[in-house]
Amino acid sequence: MAEDKRKIAAVVVTYNRLDKLKTVLRCMEEQTRLPEQLIIVNNAATDGTDQYLAEYKANFKFADKIQLDIVTLPTNEGGAGGFSAGMRRSYELGADFAWIFDDDGYPEPDALEKLVDGYDAASAKLGTNIPFACSLVKFIDGNISEMNNPMTTWDWGRLMAQGLNIALVSRCSFVSVLIPRWVMESYGLPYKEYFIWFDDAEYTIRITDGCPGIQVMDSVVLHDMGSNKGVNYSMIDEKNIWKFEYGARNEGSYHLHHEGMYQYLRFCAMVMNHMRRGGVAKPLQKRIYKKLIEAWNFNPKIDYPQVPVKD
């Protein structure tokens, strides 16, 4: 069998979750198929992550096998900004794939190996255009992670019918996603301006323009969230509204500027209904409406990794 010369860069974005990050890095080191590069994006964490990473780098046990690169952002740019920066770095380092996840995603030891095998097996059946492969995301108790279920295509079982434990999907969240270099080059990076929420959905919709992505069921990642719940706009409260504000602006912007006024209005109506049904406080509803209006003038441009960042 020919030697696999492809370079995979694992990209971990972290912010103030040092304990979880340590688990992530341990999981990374236990992979049966080690990534050739490990890029850790420190999103200006304030919990001592920077010191830990400096030590980690100094004592890195896999220095002969894995190229370790730590990207420290000057400010917290959210998950979107972190993934954008990490994927850009992977491209600059010459990676053939970026394997991306957050600091609370724990890949099982064979997660990457299965993901790559699945990608290759699917490519042999579907061709060279598969834009991403994602893992099956479970909650730490072993159940499915409610908020990380990819959206399947109408013919999701096509590869299953051919004996592969792989589903065709049109979008997924950024918890263990393998993204080829050509996708970054052709479709750019996630919108860093989104900061948080809907960056993963928008990006995976964008890159499935020509061919669906795949979910490799044998590749498993545990998502260590606080509680295993899906999210919708009926759940808004004082504590979490900041995330929903980003979500409303980002998704509103996407529908309006990429799909048109009808889809935007449909989205607004859906948000309104959810908030009403959930009994969300009026002042909070008002804040969300303001964000939906803000979406009119919020339409970021795509960054491409082959185009250097302007200072």
Next chain:
Amino acid sequence: MCDFFRISAGDQAKLDSLSERLRRLVVGSINYNALIQPGRTLVFRLYMGEKWQYPRLTDLTTLSGLLTRDEGLEPFEELTVTSTVSPLSAYPPQYFDGHDQIVDTGVRYLLLTPDDATDKDVEQKHPNDSAKSKLYDILELSAPSQFDVFRDTKRSIREYLSKKPIEPWIPSTVEKENASPHRHHPVVEIKPGEAPAGSPKAVIIAMHWFQAGGAERWALETVRLVKEAGLYPVVITDRDGHQPWINRPEFDDALLLPLTAPLQERPGDAPLLRALFEHFDIKGVLIHHSQWMYDRAWWVKKYFPQTEIIDSLHIVEYFFRGGYPHESVMRDKWIDLHHVISPQLQHWMVDVHHVNPKKVVVAPLVGLTADHEKATFKTRDTSKPLTVAFVGRMVRQKRPEAFILTAHALQQAYPGKFKFIMQGNGDMDIFADTLIERYGLGEVLEMRPMTTPVAKTYQDADVLLISSINEGITLTTIEALSAGIPVISADVGSQSTLVPKQGLLRRMTSKMVHDAKSALVHLANNEDDRKQLWALEENRLEKFSQLEPADHLFARTLEGWNK
């Protein structure tokens, strides 16, 4: 023969069971894909199309199956082939067509056509039946001479336009493409690797198509010369056709790449050329009416400036402000030498368009089809009718109606004093038959198909009449003189190089018929003048042949490339 793929014995047997034409078309497609998709295993499904279609071998429909699978056709053969190419630079298999990603499922759907398919089959299936075209045909058929007044005005306007300054072509570089606001994504430059020392020395011969034609005859000769010089010929064609010449023996032991557009390409890159330059030590590129190669000459010069590029030009067209010579002038910056076959073309390039005279070389194609060195005048029995011949394709450029009208005029004025032979076929066959029938020329005008040996026609003829609306220097003029018969010709292109004033006819049909009639009557009645006309023309041909002939020039150049 150089192939770039691995195939099982079973699939090889399937390939070998095809006719030679089909086999070469399929192998051409496989090699193309193997070169630009190094290391990949692809499945080739072969479909037999209709005679009215053209083969689809390398274009985007071969990836989508649009003209084959989607049309409900069933493949008659399937081959699994693995590229054995070791690339020296990156060949990402993902391509875009504008803003759309080209989906590549690893299957290539090739549409082939029967071996006896012709252009006529295609034209009959897709007649141009617009109102404008119908009106044109009606006028051409009902009043050919009068209609030519209008057409000649158009020719004069086009001639004028062809003399206007030509702007240099702007290549599709990465920088240019990335400056465009309409790009799907910024393009990344891919620099080609350099073929390792000791790689086979090769020459790219970019042709129009594998089909009969004056430029193609010369291209074929250059393939022979390349082989003779010890270099490997890589023959690329870019024009749709049934490619009947692909199985000619001259192409044995050559890499044949019959391209059908649009290809999988990315701006600023030329994957096929990149792959060829990484495998071969390409010494030079010869362009014979190949737009594809003209458009990529800049790429060759950017990365391989030492590779020489020579183009051969035959005729200044009325259309497209000069046709290929126009394309050549636009890309003069990247072409080392323009080989032209006539002084008229040299004048057009140098005096009209100010191409560096050192870069323009007239090298005639004498000797390509006839040996005039031992030519002697062919006498005739003056008691018999004077036989006037037309030799050429039955197409608008050759203006068969002007020949028929001349025959009609002579037959009316001097019944029984002249005979006529028309040899050739083309899309105006029916048109010519209609006119012949209308003018009742069946008794005096003999039609001969292209398959008749042309030497027989020259043997039976006393004068060759060239009625074309445009030419360079016709090979038929050289053939006729070599066969011992004089030529009278419309004063077009560079015909005046060989034909003296008394043999030249004004271009417009009515005037040409008038001039041809009086010239032919004179020649019929003055055998000495017929002989003198031939002698004058032979003398001009002799002088013209003093110029280094094209085959010598190219043999010498190719020898230099192999050092």
